[in-house]
Amino acid sequence: MENGKLKAVVVGLGFGGAFVPIWRDHPNVSEVGICDVNRDLMDRVAKEHGIACCYSSLDEVLADESVDAVHLVTAIPDHADQTVRVLDAGKHCACTVPMATSMEGIRAIRDAVQRSGKTYMMMETTLYTYQYFYVKKLIESGELGRIQFLRGSHYQDMENWPSYWMGLPPFWYGTHAIAPLVALSGSRIEAVSCLGSGSMRPELVKQYGNPFPVETAHFRFANGLAAESTRSLFETARTYQEGLFVYGSKMSFEWGFADGDAPYITRLLQADGTGSAPRGLPTPVQQIDLPNEYADLPEPLQRYTVGGDYDPTNPQLSLKKGAGGGHHGSHPHLVHEFVRSIVEQRKPWIDWELAANITGAGILAHKSALRGGEWLKAD
Numbered sequence: 001m002e003n004g005k006l007k008a009v010v011v012g013l014g015f016g017g018a019f020v021p022i023w024r025d026h027p028n029v030s031e032v033g034i035c036d037v038n039r040d041l042m043d044r045v046a047k048e049h050g051i052a053c054c055y056s057s058l059d060e061v062l063a064d065e066s067v068d069a070v071h072l073v074t075a076i077p078d079h080a081d082q083t084v085r086v087l088d089a090g091k092h093c094a095c096t097v098p099m100a101t102s103m104e105g106i107r108a109i110r111d112a113v114q115r116s117g118k119t120y121m122m123m124e125t126t127l128y129t130y131q132y133f134y135v136k137k138l139i140e141s142g143e144l145g146r147i148q149f150l151r152g153s154h155y156q157d158m159e160n161w162p163s164y165w166m167g168l169p170p171f172w173y174g175t176h177a178i179a180p181l182v183a184l185s186g187s188r189i190e191a192v193s194c195l196g197s198g199s200m201r202p203e204l205v206k207q208y209g210n211p212f213p214v215e216t217a218h219f220r221f222a223n224g225l226a227a228e229s230t231r232s233l234f235e236t237a238r239t240y241q242e243g244l245f246v247y248g249s250k251m252s253f254e255w256g257f258a259d260g261d262a263p264y265i266t267r268l269l270q271a272d273g274t275g276s277a278p279r280g281l282p283t284p285v286q287q288i289d290l291p292n293e294y295a296d297l298p299e300p301l302q303r304y305t306v307g308g309d310y311d312p313t314n315p316q317l318s319l320k321k322g323a324g325g326g327h328h329g330s331h332p333h334l335v336h337e338f339v340r341s342i343v344e345q346r347k348p349w350i351d352w353e354l355a356a357n358i359t360g361a362g363i364l365a366h367k368s369a370l371r372g373g374e375w376l377k378a379d
Contacts (some may be wrong), residue, residue: 004343005030006092009053009061011082012036012230015096016073017045018326022335023071024049025300028343034250035061052295058082062089067343071123071335072096075164076173080105087112092119094338097175099352099359105377106356106363121338121348122355124179126242128337129328130290131263132180133251135246139184145250145268150185150227152177152253153243160231167204170215170231171369174362176242177229178219182358184246187223189361189378194218196369200234210366217365229365242327257350262287294319297332305329 001007006029010016023032033053036042042054055061061070062085069092072082079101086093087109090149094305099122101104113120126132127202138144154177158165171194182189196212205211221227232238243255254264266285294302303310305325311318325331341348364376 001342002030004028006068006339006342007031007033007066008071009033009035009064009067010071010073010337011055011058011061012073012096013038013041013045014073016071017041017215019071019073019331019338020045020049022052022301022304022332024051025304026121026335026339027298027300028339033061033067053187058085062086062091064353067091069094069119072336076168077101077164079225080108083109084112087116087118087120090116090118092338092342094121094123094334096123097125097174097359097364098122099355100174101363103360103363106360110352110356119338119342119348120355121334121341122175122350122352122359122369123334124175124350124355124358125327125330125334126176126179126244127183127350128280128330128333130292131244131253131255131328132183133293134263134290135180135184135244138248138251138253139246143251144246144248144253147185147225147246147248148180148257149247150225150246151228151243152229153231153241153245153248155232155236155238155241155243157236157240159235164207165233167200167207167210168233169208169210169366169369170212170233171217171362171365172208173233174215174217174229174231174365175358177231178361179358180244180360181219181227181229182354183223183226185221185223185225185312187221187225188357189219190222191220191375191377192217192361192364192368193373193375194365194368195373196366198236204234212369215365215369217361221359231362256287262289264288284377292319292325292329294329297336301332301336304332 035055070086072095194217196215198213200213213234216230219227239258241259246253252266266283294305307325368376
């Protein structure tokens with residue numbers, strides 16, 4: 001790293017291509033390279049975003065001593081091994097979710113971080129969405145009151161996706177349905193119980209030995225809170241949703257039915273103390289538009305919180321609309337946090353410890369489902 005600027009490489013351009021212009025435009029990045037086994041895809045991304053530095057393999061990236069950081073956007077089964085390789089090569093590593101698919105993989109990453117002294121960050125989108133920021137402010141301001149219960153969901157059909165997805169245990173890829181619960185609870189998950197449900201055709205069961213298209217877990221937090229989460233991947237007729245539901249003593253937040261729907265806010269009216277009110281208290285409900293929390297981003301990255309809805313002729317107005325950015329505006333926040341943690345020589349927010357609790361809870365959830373809902377303690 002020279003003059004506070006990094007050279008970074010995005011590895012895996014199927015989804016990772018959305019991050020390339022964000023890396024390119026970050027003021028603390030001197031150069032961004034790209035890597036993919038699909039040469040046609042890499043050439044197309046390079047041309048679209050003006051990228052001159054291309055690599056044909058991860059080995060080639062790791063051999064380049066000028067590379068400071070690697071952003072892995074690769075297949076789920078490869079995350080743990082590739083992350084360890086990046087760290088052991090002396091490079092900082094950001095990796096898409098999940099951190100790993102086994103507790104052994106999590107421990108291997110922990111050891112590699114400690115051994116290398118390099119930065120690791122799990123790029124969990126749900127911790128930088130419009131929805132997450134809004135609920136976080138409700139909690140911090142006291143408007144929500146005491147958190148009474150949390151719920152997460154992630155419904156997605158993976159039919160006809162790459163072969164490694166086929167029959168994947170739902171909670172091995174459960175971070176989107178778990179991460180906001182951990183972050184907003186102010187605590188860590190200490191125990192998990194999960195039930196699997198339904199059935200799938202035999203070819204989906206074969207690869208991972210997973211019989212369940214749907215899994216629902218309960219989580220116990222160290223501070224006494226509880227939460228539940230549901231995850232589906234196959235043969236379940238439900239529209240896409242990465243849902244967050246937070247129930248407070250004064251106000252509650254509930255995700256809309258479909259992923260892009262406006263959320264619902266419910267307020268509990270306070271008793272007047274006269275005894276004349278009917279039993280129970282009325283609970284007014286309204287759907288709301290969410291603000292876009294872009295102010296903490298460098299100006300060149302703010303446009304990426306709204307995607308195609310950004311209007312360069314009227315940037316402030318289009319940014320305030322807060323619609324259309326990748327994963328609800330989260331992508332530039334993720335890149336910025338990772339980059340600044342390296343420049344400032346500090347741990348990123350989603351470091352290996354937070355990533356391990358989120359990912360490990362999902363791994364234990366599937367293990368519990370195979371054991372009929374047995375409570376398992378998180379390490």
